Structures are given as C-alpha cells and as structure tokens.
C-alpha cells in the first residue's frame with residue numbers, strides 16, 4: 001500500500017506556481033455539479049464579469065480555458081494566425097521564444113528579433129521592425145519571468161491599432177501584480193494564467209479579446225461533427241480543444257457542449273477573481289510592488305546583484321546573480337531542507353547564473369519576504385559566499401516603512 005501523499009506547507013518564493021490563497025483552496029472543495037446546471041452557469045457568467053474588471057476591459061469575450069497559461073496563448077495565436085500570415089515576435093527571454101514557436105506551429109510567417117537578456121525594447125526599435133516587416137500580428141510578452149524584465153506596451157498598442165495590426169500579449173507574469181490596462185493600451189488579445197498573481201493553482205488560462213479578433217474567429221467557425229454534422233470550414237482552426245469559435249459558444253448563450261469542465265478549477269478562479277476585486281486590483285498591484293521593493297532592498301543590502309536593466313524590472317519576479325564559488329542548486333536545496341522555502345533557478349543561458357525569486361499572489365506577503373531574506377542570508381553565509389550579513393532584514397523593514 002502506498003502512503004497517502006502528504007506535503008508539508010512551504011514558503012514559495014518562485015515565479016510560480018505560488019502559494020494558493022486558503023480561501024481558494026476552500027472554494028475548490030465545493031461539490032462537483034453538472035456544468036450546464038443553472039447554478040454553475042451563473043458562476044461562469046460571474047467569472048466573465050469579474051475577469052473584465054481585473055483585466056480592465058469591456059471585451060465581451062473574457063473567459064477561461066482549461067489548461068495552463070500557454071493554452072490561452074496558443075488558443076489566441078491559433079485563432080488569429082492562418083498559414084503564411086506575417087507575425088512579428090520581439091523576443092527578450094524564454095517566453096518570447098514560446099510565442100514564436102506557437103506562431104510557427106500555427107504555420108505563420110514568423111519574424112523574430114532578440115535583445116540581450118536583461119534588457120527590453122525601446123518603442124522605436126519595435127516600430128522600425130514593424131515598418132519593415134508589415135506584420136498582421138505582433139505577439140509580445142509583457143513580463144518576462146525568465147529575466148525579470150517588463151516591456152512597456154502603451155506606445156506599441158497605439159501604433160499597432162493605427163497600422164491595423166493585431167496585438168496579442170502574454171500577461172502571465174503581470175496580471176494583477178503589475179499595472180495592466182487591456183483597453184487603454186489597445187491590446188487586442190491577452191492571455192494570463194491562474195498560478196501567479198491570482199493565487200490559484202495552475203490549470204486555467206484567462207483570455208480576453210475584442211471585436212477585431214471576434215470577427216476573425218467568426219470567419220473560421222467550425223463546430224464539432226458530432227454536434228453539428230453540417231458544419232464545415234476550410235479555414236477552421238488547427239486545434240479542436242483550443243478552438244475559440246467553439247469555446248466562445250460554450251461560454252456564450254449557445255452553451256455549446258464542447259469539453260467537460262474542470263469544475264473545481266472554475267470554482268478556484270471564481271474565488272481568485274473575487275478576492276482580487278475584494279482587495280482592489282490597484283491595491284493588489286501596490287502590494288506586489290511593496291513586497292518586491294523590500295526583497296530588492298534586502299538582496300542589495302546583502303551585497304547580491306539584481307540581474308538586468310534596473311529601470312525595467314518586473315514588480316513580481318526578480319533575477320539575482322549567484323555569487324562566485326556558490327552552487328546554485330545546493331543553496332536551493334538547503335533552503336527547502338532547512339527553511340521549507342523554495343526559490344527557482346534560471347533558464348537557458350541564465351541556467352547557472354541566476355536565481356529567480358517571485359513574490360506572487362498569496363506569496364506576496366511581508367512574512368514571506370522576511371523569511372526569504374533570513375533564510376537566504378543564513379544559507380549563503382554557511383557556504384562562505386561574499387555577502388554582507390545583518391543588513392538585509394533591517395533594510396527590507398526600512399523599505400516597508402517608506
């Protein structure tokens with residue numbers, strides 16, 4: 001007989017999945033009911049309404065897709081890209097590469113540019129590429145969790161709208177943790193996930209898109225054969241599971257019987273959005289900034305170096321350089337074993353160079369920040385790292401007082 005899986009509580013300071021708000025865990029214990037029962041449909045309608053408020057949009061089509069954040073990104077890109085469509089993806093870290101790969105799998109004619117890790121694009125750089133490539137779609141990450149950088153989007157949104165280009169944004173690492181304005185920034189389609197600043201488990205993507213994308217979706221509408229034998233469309237989307245023409249009708253008044261709902265995750269997202277609005281979106285964003293400022297103040301007081309361009313740091317995730325003569329994974333392991341605290345390693349070229357530290361959603365709390373700084377300092381000192389001791393927590397506390 002196997003033992004029951006029992007995991008002790010940990011302090012999670014990674015780029016996600018982050019700690020889940022206990023009120024969300026509680027909501028997930030609601031019993032399963034039929035997904036077309038009126039009580040469940042009412043919850044779905046409330047999710048759409050609350051999703052609009054969190055995303056700051058009037059978009060009618062604001063709903064959830066069963067799957068992690070990339071399901072949302074893939075659904076949006078596959079809806080707007082048809083074979084040979086021109087797509088520009090400005091890359092500044094791992095998740096830009098993900099958007100480019102998804103766009104290529106959708107058979108787009110994909111043009112990419114790269115920036116050195118730890119930097120972002122100026123608007124002029126983006127404009128120059130757009131003017132020479134003339135894309136139908138620009139797909140870009142807002143918060144690059146692999147480098148800790150945030151890309152401003154306002155001018156890009158304005159320009160894409162003026163040029164008739166569709167702008168699709170990955171807001172996975174920023175939604176509800178950094179300022180994000182879907183409509184005011186003229187973003188056509190946005191995808192985010194459940195496991196970061198919304199404080200829910202991984203497994204749901206939140207998407208929203210405007211009439212410009214809705215029009216394209218209508219042109220590619222194709223309903224599953226078993227539900228509508230007459231439905232046919234040579235331009236249908238490549239995926240059935242992520243087909244927004246069907247998902248839209250599942251969330252709309254048609255209540256199309258598309259997939260079996262991940263009922264407990266819908267309860268989780270209902271509570272996650274409700275809690276975000278109860279706290280206030282702007283208040284929640286402020287909380288993330290306050291806690292991240294305290295983390296950075298503490299790390300710098302310890303003599304550690306924050307990676308990347310200081311003017312464009314993400315307020316939710318920071319990359320910190322691993323000091324010389326210290327083994328990245330040994331430190332991580334000791335933090336777990338001695339302090340029940342998790343931080344994450346880097347990706348790709350930064351794999352052995354940085355730790356990625358997140359303060360997301362329910363993990364974005366003062367007690368977690370002070371626990372992180374205390375634990376990291378203790379473990380680094382034990383490994384004879386070249387750090388300054390005794391200053392990190394006082395500097396973080398000073399940052400809170402300011």
Ligand SMILES: Cc1ncc(COP(=O)(O)O)c(C=O)c1O
Nearest residue numbers: 068069070095143145172173193
């Ligand atoms: C910025 C960004 N985009 C996309 C993803 C992919 O999300 P998921 O793992 O939820 O599919 C992540 C995951 O960490 C992310 O940080």
